Amino acid sequence: MKHLLSTQDLSARNALRLLDVAEEMAAVGEREIKKLPALRGRTVVNLFYEDSTRTRISFEAAAKRLSADVINFAVKGSSVSKGESLKDTAQTLEAMSADAVVIRHPASGAPARLAASGWIDAAVVNAGDGTHEHPTQALLDAFTLRRHRARLGGLPSAGSTLAGLKVLIVGDVLHSRVARSNVWLLTTLGAEVLLAGPPTLLPVGIGSWPCTVFYNLDDALAQRPDAVMMLRLQAERMNAAFFPSTREYSRRWGFDDGRLALLDTMGLDDTVIMHPGPMNRGLEISAAAADSPRSTVLAQVRNGVSVRMAALYLLLSGDPRDDDEPDAHDRTDSPPILIPEGRAS
Amino acid sequence: MTMPASDSGITKRVVLAAADIDRALTRIAHEILEANKGSRNLVLLGIPRRGFPLAQRLAQKIASVDTSVDPDLITGQLDVTMYRDDLRRHPTRSPLATQLPPSGIDDKVVVLVDDVLYSGRTIRAALDALADLGRPRAVRLAVLVDRGHRELPIRADHVGKNLPTSSRERVRVHLAEIDLIGGSAVNEVVIEDRA
Numbered sequence: 001m002k003h004l005l006s007t008q009d010l011s012a013r014n015a016l017r018l019l020d021v022a023e024e025m026a027a028v029g030e031r032e033i034k035k036l037p038a039l040r041g042r043t044v045v046n047l048f049y050e051d052s053t054r055t056r057i058s059f060e061a062a063a064k065r066l067s068a069d070v071i072n073f074a075v076k077g078s079s080v081s082k083g084e085s086l087k088d089t090a091q092t093l094e095a096m097s098a099d100a101v102v103i104r105h106p107a108s109g110a111p112a113r114l115a116a117s118g119w120i121d122a123a124v125v126n127a128g129d130g131t132h133e134h135p136t137q138a139l140l141d142a143f144t145l146r147r148h149r150a151r152l153g154g155l156p157s158a159g160s161t162l163a164g165l166k167v168l169i170v171g172d173v174l175h176s177r178v179a180r181s182n183v184w185l186l187t188t189l190g191a192e193v194l195l196a197g198p199p200t201l202l203p204v205g206i207g208s209w210p211c212t213v214f215y216n217l218d219d220a221l222a223q224r225p226d227a228v229m230m231l232r233l234q235a236e237r238m239n240a241a242f243f244p245s246t247r248e249y250s251r252r253w254g255f256d257d258g259r260l261a262l263l264d265t266m267g268l269d270d271t272v273i274m275h276p277g278p279m280n281r282g283l284e285i286s287a288a289a290a291d292s293p294r295s296t297v298l299a300q301v302r303n304g305v306s307v308r309m310a311a312l313y314l315l316l317s318g319d320p321r322d323d324d325e326p327d328a329h330d331r332t333d334s335p336p337i338l339i340p341e342g343r344a345s
Numbered sequence: 346m347t348m349p350a351s352d353s354g355i356t357k358r359v360v361l362a363a364a365d366i367d368r369a370l371t372r373i374a375h376e377i378l379e380a381n382k383g384s385r386n387l388v389l390l391g392i393p394r395r396g397f398p399l400a401q402r403l404a405q406k407i408a409s410v411d412t413s414v415d416p417d418l419i420t421g422q423l424d425v426t427m428y429r430d431d432l433r434r435h436p437t438r439s440p441l442a443t444q445l446p447p448s449g450i451d452d453k454v455v456v457l458v459d460d461v462l463y464s465g466r467t468i469r470a471a472l473d474a475l476a477d478l479g480r481p482r483a484v485r486l487a488v489l490v491d492r493g494h495r496e497l498p499i500r501a502d503h504v505g506k507n508l509p510t511s512s513r514e515r516v517r518v519h520l521a522e523i524d525l526i527g528g529s530a531v532n533e534v535v536i537e538d539r540a
Contacts, residue, residue, distance in 0.1 A: 017439060024440040033477040036427040318437030
C-alpha cells in the first residue's frame with residue numbers, strides 16, 4: 001500500500017490488516033505514555049483546502065503519537081490564496097521532503113491526481129475529496145462497528161469481518177463522500193448496506209451500487225438494521241432546491257425522538273446511531289438521539305485517531321522498495337537470515 | 346544428527362529436543378526464583394511470538410514450585426515492533442498485542458523472555474518499550490538459546506543453551522503452542538545451514 005486514496009480499490013485483506021493494526025494503536029491510546037517511536041524523523045504534511053476540525057486534528061494527533069513531525073498547511077493565509085496551483089504547492093512540499101501528504105480538497109480526484117502525477121514521492125492520504133471519498137472516515141466507522149459487535153458477542157474484534165451486519169445510511173447521499181466510502185468498504189468487509197434518502201439527494205446511477213435503496217426512513221428502519229448512520233445535510237454544497245424546507249426534511253428524514261423511541265419498541269436494543277460529525281442537531285439528528293447511549297459519535301472520534309495512526313504506520317514504515325506484506329513478521333532479531341517461514345498457516 | 350532437507354542444499358540439525366527444552370526451562374525457572382529470592386513481585390513478559398509461550402511455560406514451572414503463584418497473573422506479552430530500529434529495512438510489520446498482567450509492571454522485577462538471543466537489537470527495543478509502559482524495579486533477561494554475534498552491549502541473565510553458530514546458519518525454535526510441522530505439534534530447536 002503506497003497511498004490511501006479510496007475504499008473502492010481497497011482489498012478486504014488490506015482493510016482488515018489496517019483495522020487490526022488500529023486495534024493495537026487503540027491500546028496505545030489507553031496507556032499513560034501515548035507515544036510510539038515508529039515514525040521518528042518522518043514528516044507528515046496536512047494540506048487542507050477545505051475547512052475541517054476533527055479530521056485535521058485527528059490526523060495531527062495520529063502523526064504525533066507515532067513521533068512524526070507535523071506541518072499544518074491551511075490554505076487560508078497561504079500562497080494558494082495568491083493563486084498557487086496544486087502542482088506548485090506539491091513541489092514545494094516535495095522540496096521540504098515531506099514523507100506523507102494528507103490532503104483534503106473540494107475537487108473530487110485531487111488526491112488521486114497528486115498521487116499519480118509524479119510531482120511528489122510522498123505517500124498521499126485522502127482526507128476527503130469533493131463528493132468522491134473519505135476513506136479514513138469509513139475505516140473508523142468500520143472499526144467502531146467491529147468493536148461494537150465484538151463487545152456484544154464478548155469476542156476479540158481483531159481479525160473479524162463485518163459479515164452479517166446490516167447498516168442503514170440515511171440522508172444526503174448525493175453530496176456525501178462518507179456515504180460512498182462506507183458503501184464500498186462495508187460491503188467489502190461483508191456487511192449489508194441499506195441507503196435511505198429523498199430521491200433528490202440520491203445520486204444518478206445509485207442502482208449499480210451494492211446496496212438496497214429506500215425512499216422512506218421508517219420502511220428502512222423496519223428492516224431492523226444493526227446500525228443507523230445519519231449523514232450531515234451539506235448545506236454548503238447545495239446550490240439548488242433539493243427539498244421544500246428544513247422542517248420537512250427533519251420530519252421525514254431526521255432521526256428524531258420518535259424514531260429513537262421506535263428502536264426501543266421494536267426491541268432493537270443493540271442498534272447504534274452513528275454520525276460522522278459535525279452534527280446539525282435538530283435537523284438530521286435530534287439532541288436526544290445524539291446524546292443517547294446508542295450514539296457512537298464520540299467513540300467514532302476516538303477511533304479516528306487509532307485508524308489514522310494505523311494508516312500512517314502502514315504507509316510510512318517498512319522498506320519503500322518492497323511494499324508487500326510479509327508472512328513472517330514474527331522472528332525478532334534483526335538479520336533477515338533469522339526470519340523463518342510462516343509455519344503456523 | 347544431520348539430515349538433508351527437502352530443499353536442496355540445506356542441512357538441518359536438531360540441537361535441542363523436547364525433553365532438552367523442558368529441562369532447560371525447569372532450570373531457568375529455578376534460577377529466576379533463586380535470583381529473585383522467591384516469587385515476590387515477579388512478572389514474566391514474553392516477546393512475540395515464541396517468547397510468549399516460553400514465558401507461559403516458565404510461569405507454570407514457577408507455580409509448580411511455589412503454589413502461591415497464579416501463572417496467569419504473572420505472565421504477559423510485550424510487543425516491540427514499533428520500537429525496532431530496522432522498520433525501514435524490512436517490509437512493513439504488523440504490530441502484535443501487548444498484554445501486561447493486571448498488577449502492571451511498576452516496581453516489579455520484570456523478566457523478559459525470548460527464544461533466541463542474537464544481535465541484541467530486539468532486547469534493546471524491548472527495553473525502550475518497557476520504559477513507555479512503566480518503571481520496573483529491575484529488568485532481567487531469560488532466553489532459550491544464546492547464539493552469539495551480539496551487536497549491542499546486552500547479555501542474558503538466564504540462558505537455556507549457549508549455541509556457537511556461524512552467522513550463515515539459522516536457528517529455528519519450534520514450540521508446540523505455535524508450530525505445526527506435518528500436522529503435528531513439535532518442540533525442538535534446529536540449526537539450518539545453507540551449504
